[in-house]
Amino acid sequence: MTGTxxxxxxxxxxxxxxxxxxxxxxxxxxxxxxxxxAWAGGIRYFDTAPHYGSGLSExxxxxxxxxxxxxxxxxxxxxxxxxxxxxxxxxxPPFVHGLPFRVTLDYSYDGTLRxxxxxxxxxxxxxxxxxxxxxxxxxxxxxxxxxxxxEAMAGAARALIRxxxxxxxxxxxxxxxxxxxCERALAMSDPDVFLLAGRYSLLNTPALGxxxxxxxxxxxxxxxGGPYNSGLLAGGRHYEYAEAPPEMVAKRDRMAAIxxxxxxxxxxxxxxxxxxxxxVAAVIPGAKSAGRVQENLALMAQPVPAGFWQSLQAxxxxxxxxxxx
Numbered sequence: 350m351t352g353t354x355x356x357x358x359x360x361x362x363x364x365x366x367x368x369x370x371x372x373x374x375x376x377x378x379x380x381x382x383x384x385x386x387a388w389a390g391g392i393r394y395f396d397t398a399p400h401y402g403s404g405l406s407e408x409x410x411x412x413x414x415x416x417x418x419x420x421x422x423x424x425x426x427x428x429x430x431x432x433x434x435x436x437x438x439x440x441x442p443p444f445v446h447g448l449p450f451r452v453t454l455d456y457s458y459d460g461t462l463r464x465x466x467x468x469x470x471x472x473x474x475x476x477x478x479x480x481x482x483x484x485x486x487x488x489x490x491x492x493x494x495x496x497x498x499x500e501a502m503a504g505a506a507r508a509l510i511r512x513x514x515x516x517x518x519x520x521x522x523x524x525x526x527x528x529x530x531c532e533r534a535l536a537m538s539d540p541d542v543f544l545l546a547g548r549y550s551l552l553n554t555p556a557l558g559x560x561x562x563x564x565x566x567x568x569x570x571x572x573x574g575g576p577y578n579s580g581l582l583a584g585g586r587h588y589e590y591a592e593a594p595p596e597m598v599a600k601r602d603r604m605a606a607i608x609x610x611x612x613x614x615x616x617x618x619x620x621x622x623x624x625x626x627x628x629v630a631a632v633i634p635g636a637k638s639a640g641r642v643q644e645n646l647a648l649m650a651q652p653v654p655a656g657f658w659q660s661l662q663a664x665x666x667x668x669x670x671x672x673x674x
Contacts, residue, residue, distance in 0.1 A: 354541040355520035357423045357479065359631030359635040360624040362394035363387045363651045364574055364644070367635040368409045369401025369645060374446045375637050377409070384413040386639035388422075390646040394631050396572070397472075397523070397543065398483055399464065403438070403447035404471050419514045425471070425479035425544070425572075428505055429525050436545045443590065446576030456485065456501035461508040462513035465517075467619070475538055476517065480509050481524030481544050488526050498533060507539045513541075522569070529615045535563050542630065546588060551582055551619050551661075552600060559594035561628050570630040573623040582619040604666060611657040618657060619646040622667075624649070625674045 368380045375383075387395070395414065397406045402492050407426060410420040432450035439532060441452050455464070465480060482505045487494040509521035512532050530620030531543045543564070549556040549571075556571070562570055579587040588597050601615075608615040621633045634647075636642045653674060 354419065354568050354570065355479065356630045357394045357425065357542065357572060358395065359629070361390050361392055361620070361645060362366075362396060362572065362589055362631040362633040364399035365395065365406040365410060366401050366634035367637040368397075368442045369403075370446050371401070371635070372444050373637075379638055380409045381413055382411065382634055382639040383642050386642040387636075388413070388417065388667050390642060392642075392646075393421060393422045394572075394633070396425045396427075396481075396574075396633050397624070398481075399430050399432055399468060400427065400444075400452065400483060402444045403441050403450040403452055404432050405444075405448050407471040408448070411474060413475045414582070420478075421480045423483060424472075424474070426468045426477050427481045427483035428461045428509070429454060429456050429483040429501070431460055432463055432467065437635060441609040454497075456482065456497065458508045459504075462512075465512065473586035475571070477660065478519045479486070479542060480512070480518050480521045481521070482506065482509070483524045484526075486525040486527035486530035494530075495533075499537075502537050502659040506534075506540075510539065524574075526575075528558075529557050531556075531560055532563065533542065535567060535569065538617070540569060541572040542572060543631075544572040544574055547578055549573055549629070550589075551575055551604060551615075551622050551667065552578050552579050552597060554671060557626075557668060557671055558654040561626060562630045569628070570626050571626075573629055573632045575634075576623045576632050578617050578618065583616050600666065604661065605663070607660045607666075608657060611660070613653045613657050614648060615653060617651040618653050620645065620649050621653055621674045622671075625672045627672065 376601035397410045438451040485498045485501045512518045522540040522542040524544040526546045577583040581588040604616045658673040
């Protein structure tokens with residue numbers, strides 16, 4: 350690919366998993382209020398997926414965004430899962446009370462084209478901007494992940510490259526929780542942008558090693574999901590979608606104590622740290638309510654003193670080479 354790769358706007362975007370009823374149900378008025386608060390606060394990048402509530406998140410995004418000027422926002426969704434009507438469908442964890450569709454994995458060429466068409470129907474929009482191939486990494490697929498990955502590169506990636514060349518989408522990449530999948534995609538194909546969750550945060554920085562330099566060399570952008578590491582950095586007890594291990598709780602608690610001595614909010618530092626790396630286009634924390642959206646907007650704008658970052662690096666809590674705001 351030649352020319353400038355498409356870049357979603359930042360620094361703050363909106364991650365759509367919570368509006369698929371992740372872990373707990375969200376009523377329609379609250380979901381709409383959260384999206385409207387994001388728009389009112391100036392957020393113009395929105396990410397969703399068929400997986401989130403078996404289509405529920407896409408429906409909710411479309412209900413709000415189709416009333417906005419289409420050229421004023423960027424929307425990404427994902428491919429790799431097809432939804433088929435089934436009243437007896439099994440649960441689709443971690444989502445609850447989703448729509449009545451059975452979710453099946455499909456990373457084929459034809460399945461990818463079908464997935465895009467289905468998403469447009471659920472959204473009620475005439476186009477999306479970015480398509481991410483969803484969850485083709487070891488955490489989702491286990492030991493067979495490289496086999497499925499190679500199938501996706503031969504199927505889904507080829508379909509998305511065609512759609513990009515035809516101008517149907519503006520960019521494509523992976524939406525994953527593992528660095529290794531992104532590095533493999535760079536070696537095998539021509540992605541524009543990655544959505545990487547939980548692998549570049551105050552607590553966990555494996556993307557800093559070889560992935561981010563490789564992205565910089567190719568002009569590939571990165572969207573950071575999970576900037577609070579499943580809520581641990583926001584004061585919760587979960588990390589990687591499960592109960593946080595004691596060592597991570599201890600690390601978080603030490604960072605919070607340092608933040609307190611510098612009069613700063615650890616949540617603000619968590620968001621701003623993710624956004625500070627040059628390859629990062631946007632950070633997309635999830636939010637289930639208007640209040641949480643407004644809180645994230647305020648945290649992204651809150652000053653964080655230089656001494657806080659210096660203290661983290663001095664104690665070895667943050668790699669010395671990590672860019673800071």
